[in-house]
Amino acid sequence: MPRRTKGARLQLKAARRNKSGKITHQATWIIRDNGRDVSTGCAADEIAAAEEKLKDYITSKHTPKRRIRHxxxxxxxxxxxxxxxxxxxxxxxxxxxxxxxxxxxxxxxxxxxxxxxxxxxxxxxxxxxxxxxxxxxxxxxxxxxxxxxxxxxxxxxxxxxxxxEGFHREIVKISLPQKGRPRDKWLTRSDAAKLIWTCWRYREMQKGSRRPTDDVKVPTSKRPLRHLARFILLGIYSGTRAGAIAAASPIPAIGRSYVDLERGRYYRLKQGSAKTNKRQPTVPIPLRLLAHLRRWHRANPEAKHFVEYNGNAVTSVKTAFKSAVRLAGLGPGISPHTLRHTAATWLMQRGADPWQAAGYLGMSLEVLLNTYGHHHPDYLSDAVEKIASRDPAGERKSHVSSPISGAVIPIRRNDA
Incomplete structure (x- = not known):
């Protein structure tokens, strides 16, 4: 009976020496698989890297069966x-x-x-x-x-x-944990202004001396958070998701969210991308934001994106945003997505029509009202007015003589 294979595994290949005893090849980890040796390129002390190589090798070797089974x-x-x-x-x-x-x-x-x-x-x-x-x-x-x-x-x-795909017929159920409460953390106008000015004014701090005993840091001429000021303005005044803000560009191209500076339109869906459940409708740009966008484009007509860092488009601002929030002294729970919450909240606080606000933000009317509706000045206003109002004296029913009798509606008889 043939011996069962041990499967792919790591093995330390000993160092090789010449006739004089000098090491010519350092010890390295190899992958042994059914009599075959595969080099990992990892030295003897690089165990973690070798394990990753083994994991990648096993993954690439495995081919799932694509046929119906139980x-x-x-x-x-x-x-x-x-x-x-x-x-x-x-x-x-x-x-x-x-x-x-x-x-x-x-x-x-x-x-x-x-x-x-x-x-x-x-x-x-x-x-x-x-x-x-x-x-x-x-x-x-x-x-x-x-x-x-x-x-x-x-x-x-x-x-x-x-x-x-037809690879199994039985029903398999997944039990999901309950959804958490929706986050509606938002920035006040003073918080937003503080955050923007922090990003604009902040200067990178570095040691003034290379001596190890000198720990004093001094401000440099570098402004590592200025690109974030643009990101925040775009997020607050458009309510756009972070990905479309990073892709916003005055130049139409595949993979970019085109901003038409002449017509004042923001095509948030990246060109060449298919529509998803995350709504990204084309919207008109507010005049205040449009003025900023046109000024940024005049200052650097060659820039391919409105938000760039060291001349390159940004893919994520989470780290920079976290630093800006800390430097501005704002509380916890504030992330780039908070800008979208802020835009929705401000729209409701200013009494915007919910249907138009939902279309502008690219969210359903139900989500807007359930999450942000309580910020609207008309929220439950009719109920509040009616619950405390009194009937005019002339409209009181003559048949009402007491609280109990007032709860009874008399039945009128038609005399024959």
């Missing part, structure tokens, strides 16, 4: 792998990138990270083992309710895709 015979790793391949093709087409440059796109990186996290927990399990108890164990291990819900939504989509 869920007790289907590994969740196969389900995730098939879904990953299908979604990456869509994402590459959406962002016009190939496999080598896809990791430069934040959305693709985040998606791959979520699938990898799911595979670490679920990959070794069979599809028939996916149930409510297993989902709750995953949520407990993940520790964050919002993050675990997002991951499980991906798992549900992967299982649905697997079934839609």
């Amino acid at each position: 869920i007790d015979d289907i590994a969740v790793a196969d389900v995730l792998s098939i879904y990953l391949d299908a979604q990456l093709d869509k994402l590459r087409d959406r962002f016009s990138v190939d496999g080598e440059s896809e990791n430069a796109i934040p959305d693709i990186r985040k998606f791959k990270k979520r699938i990898e996290r799911l595979n670490d927990w679920w990959g070794a399990k069979m599809l028939g083992e996916v149930n409510g108890e297993a989902c709750r164990s995953f949520v407990k291990k993940r520790a964050t309710r919002g993050g675990s819900r997002r991951d499980l939504e991906d798992l549900r989509a992967a299982i649905g895709h697997h079934a839609a």
